[in-house]
Amino acid sequence: MLRRIVVVGASLAGLRATETLRDRGFDGELTLIGDEPHRPYDRPPLSKQVLQGTWEPEQTFFRRKDGYDALALDMRLGVRATSVDLRARRVILADGTFADYDRLIVATGARVRNLPGMAPRVGLLALRGLDDAIALRRELMNASHVAIVGAGFIGLEVAASCRARGLQVTVIESLPVPLSPALGSTFCEMVAAMHRDHGVDLRTGVSVTDVFGESRVAGVVLSDGSRIDTDVVVVGIGVTPNTEWLEGSGLTLENGIVCNGCGEAAPGVYAAGDVARVANRWHGDSPRIEHWTNAVEQGVHAAENALAGPASSTSFSSVPYFWSDQYDRKIQFVGRARPHDEMVIVDGSLADRRLTALYRCGNSVVACLAVNQPRALIKYKKLIAACVPWEAALTATAAS
């Protein structure tokens, strides 16, 4: 008999887990613990609508305050979980209180990596949470130039939002192309050209060796010796899973919480979202995935299995999906691509910046990339999920 379920992490995966538990009829005590003071909010709009100023921060909240009544949660916000005792089935919180559970779902997410060796100072920021977005937006109001370190999806979305605000933007990326080489260098070059056409000074193949300025940022020094004067520096060089509080608990921690295909990290303990490495049948591995839809799917999956118990649990199988909005382009990607996979454009063109591309590994189609072609993505996602051979995928292309 399950009486108490505790969910640690009050973002997307944790919220969807609590919603699923109630949807499936769990009527026991349900505790949701989050270290931020805010009730759960949506992250994708932070780098776009919130930074551009078209949304107020409150518009990112998933539910209104009274929208939580129906979930009947013991919601403990603004307090960090500091450890878990698996034997006693108890989560200990930073304020000295605790929460006992019959089932535990861990969805503590990830945090941004800092530039190594750089002291914190005013104007040196990152973007991960709502408070980050509010602070960055405030800084942008008085800035004329922004330097962004890291040309990943977050960095490039921030760049596009800063350009929309009319700011001068320099993006610094240590790799030769923005984004990930696994997406195909021709596509990454297309994205680079798009940003340059929008007025971004994109510097690739260089890294930041110093941030200068006294109490606040005045500029950065690059590995090629150049100096860039700037008002604000935004660092977007990836994230680290929040697992420190679980060290010594007995859970297996290796770049995230290692879980079996049921999302279980230990008997009665599940993990979901950015912090989790759930064995994924489609994927063939236990990747740590930082995408929005992954947080939803794993939050739901963990909740369902927590209720079902090991004997009736289902194993996780999902094709990873993410998207990014930059300027007037929607980039969508589904599947998995590795550096040596072949990329073939099956519709549109790089020149038009509107295209559909498939990725081939051996004789299989393993991924699809779409730029401003959402319908194609839906079609190919089905084929990729079904692991159809390469030729069959191309036939489907010809038939459409």
Added chain:
Amino acid sequence: MKVVVDLGACDLHGLCVEAAPEVFEIGDDGVLHVLIETPPDGLRAKVDRAVRECPTGAISIEE
């Protein structure tokens, strides 16, 4: 239950089409169509999934 879609918020991610193909479709016009506005209760779980998975929160259910 009645399915309501905010087309202004819809971003054509297509996750609802995947979750509940009986109810949602993206037409040749590139717009999301609701095929059954009041789906039978048997489709409840699928529609719930569509609501939960929509990245823009564009789908809601009115009882």
